Amino acid sequence: MTTDVQIMSQELVARRRAVEALRSGVPSWDAVAVLGSGQPEAEDRFSSLLEQVGDGRTSGSAPGGLLLGGGFGGGKSHLLTHFGHLAISAGFVVSTVVISKETPLHDPAKTFRAAIEAAVGSGRTHGVLAEAAASLDPDTPRYSELTRWVNSPASGLDERFAATLLCHERLRGGEVPGSDETADALVRFWGGEPLRISELRKTLRFVGAAGVFSFSSISARDLARQRLRFAARLFRAAGHGGWVLLFDEVELIGRYSVLQRGRSYAELARWLGSQQADPALPLVTVFAMTDDFEEAVLTGKNDRADIPARLRAKQTPEWDETATLAEAGMRHIQHDMLQLEPPDDVELDRAYAALKRLHADAFGWSPPDVAGLERLGATRMRQYVRAWINEWDLVRLDPAFQPQTLAVDIASNYAEDADLAAEGSQSEDVF
Amino acid sequence: MSSSGQPVPPSGVLGGGVLKADDYAAFLAREYLAAYLPSGGAAVKVAVVGDDGAADRLESAVTAAVTERGAVHVAVSAESTKVHMVDQIFYAVSRMVDWEGIAAAHVRAAYEEAAFPAPGDAGLAVATVARHHEVDSRELYRSVRRILERRLLANPAIATEMGRAILRLTQAQLGAGDTDAAELEAVLSWLHGDLRSVTALRSALIYTRIGRHNARAMLISTAALLLASGHRGLVIQLNLDRLAEARRPPAEARSGLYYSKAAVLDAYEVLRQFIDATDELRGVLVIAIVPPELMTDETRGLPAYTALQLRVADEVRDRRRANPFAALVRLEVRLEAVA
Numbered sequence: 001m002t003t004d005v006q007i008m009s010q011e012l013v014a015r016r017r018a019v020e021a022l023r024s025g026v027p028s029w030d031a032v033a034v035l036g037s038g039q040p041e042a043e044d045r046f047s048s049l050l051e052q053v054g055d056g057r058t059s060g061s062a063p064g065g066l067l068l069g070g071g072f073g074g075g076k077s078h079l080l081t082h083f084g085h086l087a088i089s090a091g092f093v094v095s096t097v098v099i100s101k102e103t104p105l106h107d108p109a110k111t112f113r114a115a116i117e118a119a120v121g122s123g124r125t126h127g128v129l130a131e132a133a134a135s136l137d138p139d140t141p142r143y144s145e146l147t148r149w150v151n152s153p154a155s156g157l158d159e160r161f162a163a164t165l166l167c168h169e170r171l172r173g174g175e176v177p178g179s180d181e182t183a184d185a186l187v188r189f190w191g192g193e194p195l196r197i198s199e200l201r202k203t204l205r206f207v208g209a210a211g212v213f214s215f216s217s218i219s220a221r222d223l224a225r226q227r228l229r230f231a232a233r234l235f236r237a238a239g240h241g242g243w244v245l246l247f248d249e250v251e252l253i254g255r256y257s258v259l260q261r262g263r264s265y266a267e268l269a270r271w272l273g274s275q276q277a278d279p280a281l282p283l284v285t286v287f288a289m290t291d292d293f294e295e296a297v298l299t300g301k302n303d304r305a306d307i308p309a310r311l312r313a314k315q316t317p318e319w320d321e322t323a324t325l326a327e328a329g330m331r332h333i334q335h336d337m338l339q340l341e342p343p344d345d346v347e348l349d350r351a352y353a354a355l356k357r358l359h360a361d362a363f364g365w366s367p368p369d370v371a372g373l374e375r376l377g378a379t380r381m382r383q384y385v386r387a388w389i390n391e392w393d394l395v396r397l398d399p400a401f402q403p404q405t406l407a408v409d410i411a412s413n414y415a416e417d418a419d420l421a422a423e424g425s426q427s428e429d430v431f
Numbered sequence: 432m433s434s435s436g437q438p439v440p441p442s443g444v445l446g447g448g449v450l451k452a453d454d455y456a457a458f459l460a461r462e463y464l465a466a467y468l469p470s471g472g473a474a475v476k477v478a479v480v481g482d483d484g485a486a487d488r489l490e491s492a493v494t495a496a497v498t499e500r501g502a503v504h505v506a507v508s509a510e511s512t513k514v515h516m517v518d519q520i521f522y523a524v525s526r527m528v529d530w531e532g533i534a535a536a537h538v539r540a541a542y543e544e545a546a547f548p549a550p551g552d553a554g555l556a557v558a559t560v561a562r563h564h565e566v567d568s569r570e571l572y573r574s575v576r577r578i579l580e581r582r583l584l585a586n587p588a589i590a591t592e593m594g595r596a597i598l599r600l601t602q603a604q605l606g607a608g609d610t611d612a613a614e615l616e617a618v619l620s621w622l623h624g625d626l627r628s629v630t631a632l633r634s635a636l637i638y639t640r641i642g643r644h645n646a647r648a649m650l651i652s653t654a655a656l657l658l659a660s661g662h663r664g665l666v667i668q669l670n671l672d673r674l675a676e677a678r679r680p681p682a683e684a685r686s687g688l689y690y691s692k693a694a695v696l697d698a699y700e701v702l703r704q705f706i707d708a709t710d711e712l713r714g715v716l717v718i719a720i721v722p723p724e725l726m727t728d729e730t731r732g733l734p735a736y737t738a739l740q741l742r743v744a745d746e747v748r749d750r751r752r753a754n755p756f757a758a759l760v761r762l763e764v765r766l767e768a769v770a
Contacts, residue, residue: 008470016467020474021709024742024758028710072741098707100738101700117644125587126648184638193639249738373747386747393756394749404750413737419693 015362027081065285070340073382106263132238146237242282265329456492468664473712510687515697518646534600536660556606588655
C-alpha cells in the first residue's frame with residue numbers, strides 16, 4: 001500500500017465537492033453556498049412563508065406553499081437547495097423529495113416515507129424524527145399544545161396518534177425492561193411503519209390506559225396524510241420551527257397514466273392547500289416543475305377537461321372528491337406558478353466570477369478566462385455553468401488547449417410510460 | 432496541474448481521440464483516490480465502455496489502483512447482484528467489508544483517546560490492556576465504552592442501527608462479557624443480509640432489517656466507518672452490462688440475472704439516488720459501467736429515464752476533446768457510435 005496519501009482540508013474538500021456536483025448539474029449545499037440563488041422574488045416569497053409559519057401567523061386563505069416553474073437546467077433544484085439552507089438556518093426540519101418511480105406524487109404513503117427518511121435538522125443530520133421524539137418534554141407548553149391538538153376532535157386525527165403519544169410519554173426513559181423497544185416501535189409507526197393494533201392495545205394496558213381509545217380501520221392514504229400533520233407538529237413540539245418539504249422534478253407526473261395524473265393533481269392541491277384545512281399547521285411545501293408543463297400536459301393532453309370527466313365517471317364520492325381536487329391542482333399549475341427569472345448578464349457575470357474563484361480554490365491554480373457558451377436567451381443556467389467548468393477542467397489538464405464548447409438540448413419528454421407509474425419492481429422482475 | 436499543484440505528466444486522457452480504460456483508471460487514481468476520497472470527498476461516474484475487454488481492463492486497473500492506495504474496492508455485477516435494489520448493493524459491499532477489523536480499529540482508537548494505547552500484538556481485550564497499564568479493568572472499560580458510544584452513536588454520519596451494530600462488535604473485542612458469540616454472529620448476519628429473525632438483535636437495540644428503505648443510509652454509514660478506521664475510501668464498481676439484455680436466452684444458454692424494463696428503470700433510479708446523495712457520501716467513488724447501446728436505446732437505455740439522463744448526459748461538451756472529469760465518460764468508444 002502506498003503511503004503517499006494526502007489529506008485535504010475540509011474546506012478544500014467542500015470546494016471540490018461543489019465542483020463535482022456542478023459537473024453533474026445536481027444540487028449541492030456547497031455549490032449553493034458559493035453561488036447563492038439569483039432568484040430574489042422566489043427567495044422573498046419563501047422567506048415570508050417561513051416567517052409566517054414559524055410565528056404561527058398563517059392566513060387560512062393563502063396557500064402554505066410555493067409552486068416554482070423553470071426550464072430544464074434553469075436552476076430549480078439549485079433554488080430548492082438554497083431554500084433548504086434558509087429553512088435549516090431558521091430552525092426548520094427540511095426534506096427534499098425527488099418525484100420518481102419510487103416516489104410517485106399520487107401515493108401519499110410513499111411520499112411521506114421518502115420525506116421522513118430524507119428529513120434533516122440543523123447540522124444536516126438525519127434521524128430527525130427519532131431525535132425529536134427523544135427530546136419531547138412533557139413539561140413544556142409546546143408539548144402541552146401537541147397533546148391538546150392530538151386529543152382534540154377538531155384535529156381530525158385517528159386515535160392511534162393520541163394513543164401512541166400517550167404510550168410514548170409513559171414509556172420514555174427506559175426504566176421498564178423492554179420499554180425502549182416499544183418506544184422505538186411507536187416512533188417507527190409515526191415514521192410510516194405498521195403497528196399492530198393488538199400490540200398497541202397491549203401497550204395501553206401496560207401504561208394503565210386500557211379502553212381509553214377506540215380504533216377503526218383507516219386507509220393507507222389517509223394514515224399517511226395524518227402522519228404528515230402529526231410529524232410537523234411533533235417537530236414543532238420538539239423545538240423546531242416546523243417542517244419544510246421541497247418536491248423536485250414534479251413534471252414527471254406528466255408521464256403517468258390518466259388516473260395517476262388525476263390523483264397527482266389532487267395531491268398537489270392537498271399539499272398546497274394544507275394551510276386552508278389546518279391554518280396552524282407548521283408546514284411549508286415547495287414544488288418545482290418545468291415551466292412548459294401547462295402547455296405540454298394540461299393543454300397538450302387535454303387534462304383540464306379529460307381528467308375531471310374520467311374521475312367523475314367512476315361515480316363514487318371518493319373519486320368525485322379527487323376530481324374536484326384535481327381541478328384545483330391544475331388551477332394551481334396554471335395560475336400560481338412562480339417562474340424562475342432567466343439569468344441576465346449581471347447574474348451571469350456574477351456566477352462566472354464565483355465559479356472561477358471556486359475552481360481556483362478547489363484545484364490551487366489560476367484559471368484563465370474562458371469563453372463558455374454564447375449568451376443566448378435559450379441557454380440554460382446549468383449549461384453555462386457546465387460549459388465554464390468543462391473548459392477550466394480541460395485547460396487545467398492542458399494549458400495549451402483552446403476549448404470550443406457545444407451544447408445539445410435535451411427535450412422534455414411527457415410521453416406516458418406505464419413502467420414509471422407502476423409499483424416498484426420486486427424480485428420477480430429479475431429472472 | 433495535479434491536485435497538489437505539480438505539473439501533470441502527459442497521459443492518454445489528453446489529446447483527443449479515444450479515452451483508454453487504463454489511462455482513465457490512472458486519472459481516477461491521481462485525481463480522486465490520492466487525496467479527494469481519503470479526505471471524505473465523493474463522486475459518481477458513468478463510464479460507457481466499448482467492449483468486455485475494455486471493461487475488464489478498467490476493472491483490473493481500478494482494482495490495482497484502489498488496493499495500492501489502501502481503499503476498499505467492491506465490484507458489483509448486474510449479472511449476479513440485483514442492482515435495481517439498493518439493499519442488494521449494500522449487501523454486496525458489506526460482504527467485502529472486514530467488519531471485525533473496523534470494530535478493532537475503533538477499539539484501538541478509543542484506547543488511544545483514553546490515553547491507554549493497546550500494546551502491540553497482545554490483543555484488545557480490556558483485561559489485557561488494563562494489565563499492561565496496571566489500571567483497573569472496570570474503570571478502563573467504562574472510559575473506553577463512553578468513547579465508543581460517542582464515536583458510534585453520536586456520529587451524524589453513522590445511522591443509529593449501524594452504530595449499535597458496530598458498538599456490539601467493539602464490545603465483543605473488549606471481552607468484558609457484554610456480548611456473546613451468538614449475538615456477534617447475529618450482528619454479522621444482519622450486516623450480510625443472512626439473518627433469519629431480527630428478534631435475535633433485540634438485545635443490541637436493533638429492531639429492523641436492512642432493506643430498501645434504509646440501505647442507502649447504511650451504505651453512507653459504511654463508507655464513514657471505513658474512513659474512520661483508516662481505510663482510504665470505498666470504490667464501488669457497478670457493471671450494468673446485463674441491463675441491456677432485453678430477452679432471456681434459451682434456458683441452456685442463460686447465466687445469472689435478467690431484468691425486465693421495470694427493473695432496469697429501478698436500477699437507473701438507484702444510480703440517480705447515488706448521484707443525488709453525493710453531498711452526503713463520504714469517501715465514496717461509484718463507477719457505473721454501461722455498454723454503448725444503453726446510451727441510445729429509448730426503451731431500456733438512459734433515454735428511458737430522463738432523471739438519470741439529465742444528470743450524466745454530456746449536453747455540454749468540447750468539440751474535440753473529452754473531459755475525463757465529466758460525470759459521463761466514453762472509454763474506447765467513438766463518439767460517433769452513440770447518439
